[in-house]
Amino acid sequence: MEYYAKFLHWLIALQYQLNSYISTTIRSLNDENSLSTSLLILGIAFIYGLVHAIGPGHGKALVALYFTSNKSDYKKAFKMGYMISIIHAISALIFTFGIFYILKTMFRKNFNEFSDIAMQISAIMIILVGIYLIYEAYKSRKEKEKKLKKSNKSEIAVAFSAGVVPCPGVMTIVLFCIVLGQTTLGILSAIAMSIGMGLTISLAGIFSIAMNKKAGDTLNKKAYILEMLGGFLVLTLGIFLFLSFHK
Amino acid sequence: MKLLLIFSLLISSLFAHPHTFIDIHPTVKMINNNKFIINFKWMIDDMTSTMLMMELDQNGDGKLNKKESDYAKEEYFSIFKDYNYYTYILVKGKKVKFPVAKNFKASMQNNKICYSFDIELNQNIKDTVFEFGDTDFYVAMILKKEFVDTKGLPFTVTGVDNDFYYGYKLEFK
Numbered sequence: 026m027e028y029y030a031k032f033l034h035w036l037i038a039l040q041y042q043l044n045s046y047i048s049t050t051i052r053s054l055n056d057e058n059s060l061s062t063s064l065l066i067l068g069i070a071f072i073y074g075l076v077h078a079i080g081p082g083h084g085k086a087l088v089a090l091y092f093t094s095n096k097s098d099y100k101k102a103f104k105m106g107y108m109i110s111i112i113h114a115i116s117a118l119i120f121t122f123g124i125f126y127i128l129k130t131m132f133r134k135n136f137n138e139f140s141d142i143a144m145q146i147s148a149i150m151i152i153l154v155g156i157y158l159i160y161e162a163y164k165s166r167k168e169k170e171k172k173l174k175k176s177n178k179s180e181i182a183v184a185f186s187a188g189v190v191p192c193p194g195v196m197t198i199v200l201f202c203i204v205l206g207q208t209t210l211g212i213l214s215a216i217a218m219s220i221g222m223g224l225t226i227s228l229a230g231i232f233s234i235a236m237n238k239k240a241g242d243t244l245n246k247k248a249y250i251l252e253m254l255g256g257f258l259v260l261t262l263g264i265f266l267f268l269s270f271h272k
Numbered sequence: 273m274k275l276l277l278i279f280s281l282l283i284s285s286l287f288a289h290p291h292t293f294i295d296i297h298p299t300v301k302m303i304n305n306n307k308f309i310i311n312f313k314w315m316i317d318d319m320t321s322t323m324l325m326m327e328l329d330q331n332g333d334g335k336l337n338k339k340e341s342d343y344a345k346e347e348y349f350s351i352f353k354d355y356n357y358y359t360y361i362l363v364k365g366k367k368v369k370f371p372v373a374k375n376f377k378a379s380m381q382n383n384k385i386c387y388s389f390d391i392e393l394n395q396n397i398k399d400t401v402f403e404f405g406d407t408d409f410y411v412a413m414i415l416k417k418e419f420v421d422t423k424g425l426p427f428t429v430t431g432v433d434n435d436f437y438y439g440y441k442l443e444f445k
Contacts, residue, residue: 034438
């Protein structure tokens, strides 16, 4: 665990610097340096998103588990990562603007409440995805000979479950920009940060697919067991998240 | 191997990651050999401070007056008690209760909100160790050597491995 803790420490230190750098750079924006500084801010936001998503959370576990239980190619992992990041960005923007313009005062309190609601929706979605994966594994066992054509529905459900919870990091940058009168930059920064996060989430999926491929023929013959296990783990993850709000 | 990977991902997904960064600035004031006061200044990062100021700065003057500071204490700072102020105090290796935080004041300094408060300990400072960190991994507590003022008393700042998070340790010699 020592290496894991040191890795976390390195991640925190890097985010600490990026967080400070991005706020200082946004504050330094003026009429003379607007284009170059804006591009620099978007670049930092992208790297911040990339690094931020390396840390725990952001649906990497869900994506990894999904690809453990589904035979897929690397392209699908990228697609999944970016679906999550698009939903993540949209969700963060809707929540930030919605709360900011509709409620304005007591922003942070409302932000926490809405964030909790989003987390619960996400947990329920994850539970449903888990049940769906178990059902599919059961079905594929029953129809072993018949190659099942996987629908995109489960992918969208996974992406929605992982992405619907707005990232407080993205929301903070958007809000910071709004307060400083840089609303457009805030929206673009949210997109840049989400693209960075999407790349990291995709890598989690790719890693899972690579592990799945390495599992070899023995496991492939009993693929439904793995699929079933993946489904149960996704279900457990959803239940854990849901229960954490009802302690 | 695969199961190990799955379980490690499952466990890690239950933890958040830092969204708020707080610089800890401790200043030591020795009373006698068995009593000392530490003033902590928490400097909250610029972006989080901006978000908090939307609510705290009720008259919109960019500063925090007595009334606004009291509101910050009541509505925000008091919550940290449930999290042990992200600070663990050990005397001769044993954890002790965090003392009552006194003289709280919230102010705005260089675009950052500063929470200043004192704690008093009836212990020999050389037997006392402070560890900082958020076990939930939501807030990153940052302690650097240059943040510490012990009025000449030798001290060390080191990293501390707490399994799922990495914190800082402040020791006196």
